[in-house]
Amino acid sequence: MRMNFTILLLCGLFACNQKQDNTLVWKQQVDSLRNRIDSAYAPGLGEFMSDIQVHHAKLWFAGKNGNWELANFEIGEIRESIDAIQKYCTDRPEIKELPMIHNPMDSLITSITDKNTEAFKRSFSRLTVTCNNCHQVTKHAFNVIKIPDTPPFTNQVFEKP
Ligand code: HEC
Structure with a gap:
């Protein structure tokens, strides 16, 4: 009886030790993943x-x-970058100013959905002004954005195919 009890106790201690070992290994793995x-x-x-x-x-x-x-498509790409900034640049205090871009983006999307060239041009100007407003409030006023004069790439067709 006593023998059985001792064996049982030893097994218990061994299991407990195993468990501690497992916890340690698990912790090390978490630390390594975190790094x-x-x-x-x-x-x-x-x-x-x-x-x-x-x-x-x-x-x-x-x-x-x-x-x-x-x-x-292009405005969708801008939207994705804005969302990614919100998600991945949380270490930058400037991003609290980011919401100022939502309203001009929405008007631009509406003008595109409506296929309205005049509204598009107006909304695009407003968006560009907003880019600069944010650069000013975030102490990046030296980054001035403007409506481009020439297409940025010569290997892409911007006219309707
Ligand atoms: C949160 C407000 C905010 C808004 C809105 C914003 N920007 Fe910026 N922008 C910044 C900040 C802050 C930087 C500096 C980033 C850095 O430290 O590299 C920057 C940098 C830039 C740069 C310089 C990047 C480089 O490394 O050369 C360009 C170009 C730029 N922005 C374009 C735009 C355009 C175009 C828009 C509008 C469609 C816009 N930004 C809207 C805050 C903003």
């Missing part, structure tokens, strides 16, 4: 902005030429 996530590459705000800059330019030539399908 990998922390050092994983994530685009910064400047990179998202450069991306927005490209689509802002493409959008102008698409809308100006009444290529509404392309315009719709």
Whole structure:
């Protein structure tokens, strides 16, 4: 009886030890994963902005030429970058100013849906003013955005195919 009890106790202790070992291994794995996530590459705000800059330019030539399908695509790309900034750039205090872009974006989307060139041009100007307003309030007034004069790429057709 006593022998059985001792065996049982030893088994219990062994199981407990195993459990502690497992917890340790699990903790180490979590730490290692956390380190990998922390050092994983994530685009910064400047990179998202450069991306927005490209689509802002493409959008102008698409809308100006009444290529509404392309315009719709380009504004979708801007929208994705805005969402990504909100998600990935939480370390940047400037992003609290980001919501100022929603209203001009909405008007622009409406003008594209309505295929209304005049409304598109007006809304595009308003969006561009908003880019600069945000740059001013976030101490980046030296980054001045304007309506582009020439298409940003010569290897893409902006007119309606
Ligand atoms: C949150 C407010 C905000 C809005 C809205 C905003 N920007 Fe920016 N933008 C910034 C900040 C902050 C930077 C500096 C980022 C950095 O530190 O690299 C910047 C940088 C830039 C740059 C310079 C990127 C580089 O690395 O050369 C461009 C180009 C740019 N923005 C374009 C735009 C355009 C186009 C729009 C409008 C469609 C826009 N931005 C709207 C805040 C904003």
